[in-house]
Amino acid sequence: MTSAWADTLRAGAVLAALCLSAAAILAFIKQVGWRGSAPTSSLPRPAFSRLGSYAIDPSRRITLIELDGARALLLTGGKNDVMLPWPPTQAPPAP
DSSP, X not given: OHHHHHHHHHHHXXXXXXXXXXXXXXXXHHHHOTTOOOOOOSOOOOOEEEEEEEESSSSOEEEEEEEXXXXXXXXXXXXXXXXXXXXXXXXXXXX
8 A cells, every 4th residue: 555655646746846847947938938039138129010001003012111100101012122211301393
């Protein structure tokens, strides 16, 4: 009967060790993140958002984006992709 109690205690100790190991691993993942990178500094991440998009034709698209408060128009899908500040900084020439 003593060996049954010893086996039960051994199994309980192994289960407790596995639970503690899993808790330590989860705490580590929570600290460094799933990608494995160390926590970054307290610098704010740039705020990026797509404000709108319009298909000009099947291959070209114009998109209005905002990055840290600055807006830009992206023209993509043609021979060259173009990025323009928005609103334009220069006024069009007078006629």
